[in-house]
Amino acid sequence: MDNPVVSVPTGSLLGLAAILFCIGLYGALTKRNLIMVLISLELMLNAVNINLVTFSRLGVAPSLDGQVFALFVITVAAAEIAVGLALVLAAFRLRKSTEVKDLNTEKY
Amino acid sequence: MGLSLWLPGAPVIAALVTLFLPTRAAGLSRLVAGFGFAASLVLAVLAWASYPGAGYAHMNSFSWFTLPNVWLGHNLTIGLSFGVDGLSLPLVTLTAVIALLAVVGVPTPAGGARVYHFWQSLLVAAILGVLTALDLFTFLVALELALFAGFFLIQQFGGPRRRHAAFKFLLYRGFATIGVLVAFVGLAYGLAGLYYQGATVASTPKLPSSVGSLTFSLPTLQQDIGHAAAVFSGARPALFLVLLLAVFIEEAFVPFHTWLPQAHEQADTATNMLMGGMMTKIGAYILLRFGVGMLPDQVHRFSLLLAVFGVINILYGAFAAWVADGWRRLIAFSSISHMGLVLLGISAMNAAGLQGAMFMMVSSGLLTALLFFVSGAMEARTGTSQMGQLGGLSKPMPMLSGFLLFAALGSLGLPLTSGFISELQAFLGAFAGHPYLSLVGALGLVLSATYLLYAIQKTTFGPAVSPAAALTDARPVEYLPLVVLTALVLVVGVYPAVIGGLFGLSAHTLLGIGG
């Protein structure tokens, strides 16, 4: 594939990522279902990925590194969600609930 | 390639080996630890025998990583480096001796021989590390290690109130370590900053080009600070006072002393020997090495402060020892009293005073270890170290009582023991510096005789209190620490030149940098 000049402004891409990140953050902080919290984390990771890919094309020193990093992030995210969901299942079995507020064993 | 690395290295290896020993074989870990200490001792003797007579020797250096552009364009190399000189050699040897005797002569306390010897080896390694460190980073690492090893030894193998004592130990000495850290970093950065200043401000005197790179290396810093004495004056008092505060805590000087008696009251005998024998001398070592060695002008400046605190410690320790109801507490306070004299000797900033302070460190180490060993052996037999419950022990255990008396006499400064020659030199120095304060301090001579003989009289003299049948005298294996420590006390006392040469040289070197 050749390199068409990207006509999307960098700022818009970064703005999209920033808003997505903040939505993810808000979800992670307020959702009551554990699975939804995990999903919110994925949202934030995606926002980061958008940044990485953006800068791989539009950064000061464009290179493939950004895309490679994005791939790594995706991989790690996959691992994370697998383990995370397994944990949720285990916790559900113990407590019959997937609500975050019920997982307060570390309370004083 | 020097052998200094292996001085702390051998006990570290021993500690690692104990981790892999089978749990059942309780005696094995003791053997391993003993071998580690013996190796250190042999190396220390070798290092002493082949010491060239001046400066640092047997050096090892390893750089670990370099932090680029840390500050004002300086790079900072972090690494470990070890070496010995006239000041540290006798102390290193003494540490190895006491460690070996402690592990051989004292039965392992209950609660896991493997873990015990692991921490014990680490403690010894840490003390040796502090004494052989030629690098501020190495020094701090060793200091921290000593802190934690000591903490776990007290916390897991101590008496009934061990947790309280252990945490006090940890907190106090932890603060001391922070103080040392701040002072060290301040020194290193101060010198580097000086270089920066010298490079940019035309008015400051030109410094040799070697001066002022950011380094933690002790020999380099010492050299640099000599050149920089005139310039780097603003921060010096602050740095020195921080260092001094750390030394005071480390050395358990009044009013930062309460951790020491409590730690000694709770710790087991072997730990007490190590802690009283060497660990409480580290503070004085820091003061000599970094205070006198690097900031001599500040020692001069705060000389009166040092002397006043020295005298307060001598008297306070003596009075507190007088009303101590148990041997452990008494020995702790007598050690504080001794170290007060060290401070008084250092405050004079002359050769005799410094030499006396060094002698006192060795002497107090030997005698404190001996006192703890004997009183610990007695406590193991009678079940108590409270003087009110003891009495007439000369009858069932004449040898132990004899050694206790000897240790007490040494501690009160009887001639031909190491205690006397130390006191003499320290006072010779002190009277030249602060005659009136020293006169007050000399009261300590009377007081030390009072509290020690009072305790002796209550413990070994008089009619027997406890039933004598169950009490046995020293076992053969216990004679080794008794005889060796006694012999060392006598050797230093009768022919002090064995360590006097090295210490005299060190004192002159330290003063040479100052003057």
Next chain:
Amino acid sequence: MTDWVWLVPLLPLAGYVFLLLSGRRTPEAVAAGVSVVLTGISCVLSLVVFFQLGPEPAGGQTWLFHWLTIGSAHVDVGISLTHLNALMLVVVSLVSVLVLLFSQGYMHGDERFSVFYQYLNLFVFSMLGLVISPNLLQLYIFWEMVGLCSYLLVGFWYFKPEAALAAKKSFIVTRIGDTGLFVGMILLFLGTGGSFDFTAIFQAVSAHTLHLGWMGSQGLTTLAALLVFLGAVGKSAQFPLHVWLPDAMEGPTPVSALIHAATMVAAGVYLVARMFPLFQASPPALTTVAWIGGVTALLAALIALTQRDIKRVIAYSTISQLGYMMLALGIGAYALGVFHLFTHAFFKALLFLAAGSVIHAVDTQDLFQMGGLGRKLPITRWSFLAGALALAGIFPFSGFWSKDDILTAAWQRGDMALYWLGLVAAFCTAFYIFRVYFLVFTGQSRDEERTVGAHEGSWVMTVPLVILAALATLAGFVNTPWTGHGLERYLEHDATASAAAATPVQESLPLMVFSVVVGLLGIGLAYLLYGRKSDAPARLAEKLSIPYAISLHKFYLDEVYYHTVVVGGKLVARLVRALDRYLIDGIIEVGARLVGVLGLALKYTQNGQVQAYGVIAAFGLVVVIVVAVLGVGGVL
């Protein structure tokens, strides 16, 4: 032969090492035999050295070895031989060998017999080492060793609480004096610019170059002399540090003999004699020495009048006689002080050994449980009488010559107050020693059970008595007008002391007669009160109840000291303990508690809700970014 003088102290040391290594199971005969033979050789050697040194006009020889470098000063140890030292060697080794011999009988059967001999050997070694020290530091080292040995020997019967207490007291009280000597020694070292050597010190003193930054030559000389004298006061049991000596009677009697005659207490007088040029340079110091000596002589004599314990009476007489010696030194009569030390060594050893023989026979020390022992213990009786006459200063016994010379010197120098002090003390001396004599040896037994089986000890106990009795009788003749003041001449050869001995005393017959009469009056009074069976002493005690009580209770000095020094010290110590526990540690503990309470409060923020933590972290993130955006630190 003078080259072999180093053997003199080393032989007893060898005895000590031998007994130390051979252990406490060593047979009595071996332990005693080895000790007596070795010390005997020492004694012979010192006699030879003494006489060989005689004709040499100059001060003796010195052998030095390097010991330690302190700063830039070299400190040596070694041996210094002067006339004074040679004389002391003779006195010490001679008395010691007799005491060692006597002890074999006295200590027979004690389960720590060889330990006793071990300590005695160390004691003798220390004292011999002390008198041949070439410098003040070595002297101090042996000085303390002597103190240690006396501690060990006084506390030899450690299982007796009184003995343990007495041992501790003797060490601590002398330690007070020792500290003075220690400080004085340091000041002299610094003042001379780094030397402990006697010769260096004396040179600096005479050249007025003794100085410190904060004190001039004259002031420093006086200060150092007084501090050195403080050491002597402690060791020689002078007022006000005399209180340890009577208590030290708890030790075995041969030890008392050794302490009182040759070793421990003589060290103080020897020290002042050895340092005499220093004292000469400071008139205030000399005056102090004289007055302390005079007051001690009288005070101790007054206390001795009423004591019930035979050994305590003799102990107080020692203090009193040491007072005379100090008086002599204080008025500048250097040789006379040493002369009295010389004669006193013999008659006091004699009195103690005789007392020991009595105690050995009747197993009590209470004078009022004895009586009529003269017939059962004839050798002891006659030798005691010789010692008593010497002590009372009756012509021609040794004590007469030395004591009378001192009084005459005081008179001739015009120190009338001191003269009268000494004379009253002499009267008391004659009274109290003959009170003992009459109570013990004459009249009827007051306690038949104890005295009925009394008999003389074996030859090892009687031979020393006889020898000492002869010496006590004749030793005075070494320094009489007829023998040409032999001792004074001998000591004159000492370079250090020549100035002191330059003005010999002119004996005057009236004074001699007067003091003998005073002595005889004392003896007569003792005979009147105690020589016959009567209730006069009791009535007299009742009539003079206040002075009697003061004397009996030793001027209440022990009580005064206890309630001031000991109680005061303990008070300070308790204060320190309270300070330690409640203030210093209290602040720390309160601080720790505060941190703990703060932690408890903060605990409630840990509600276990991960998302709550997340909110706080988000807040932190916003803050960081805002700070960064606003350009603080210029990160962006």
Next chain:
Amino acid sequence: MNLHPALIAFFIIALAILSAAISFLTLRKVIYMALAIGAVFIGCAAVYILLGAPFVGIAQVLIYAGAITILIMFAIMLTNHEEMEPPFRWTLRNGASAVFCVLLAAALLWIIRSQAWPAQGGTDINRGRSNPAAIGLELFQHYTVAFELVSLLLVVALVGAVMLAQARKEDE
């Protein structure tokens, strides 16, 4: 500013992503939320492709939109799939979260606006190869160790997930 087709496409995609994300926040049935998030993932993939990173985009579709969304659905089905998010309430935490998130977004957007970004990415980052080929070379030449470590991580995660999710005996 001329409206390039790619730009128009981007705005549409961005709108889709954001509306899906917002609906993720506002929907109350968990299963719908999972579907919404799938839409976000696909939107992101479209952005990647638009940015000339087709490999990452495809990987995104495969892993996120495919595997992860399905996994999440399974997890939901296995737990309380009937569960509803309660209606939004202004609790302290919710309010604070909202404020902080808005503040954070504002700050970030302000920073983004205030910077001058390099306008066009003209460099050929694929160095003449196709994008997957270039990434493959990059991965196996430059990032070999990292790649291997990640594969190890995946294995560990796999085993760990199985272990954790396994029903334990004592639970039954």
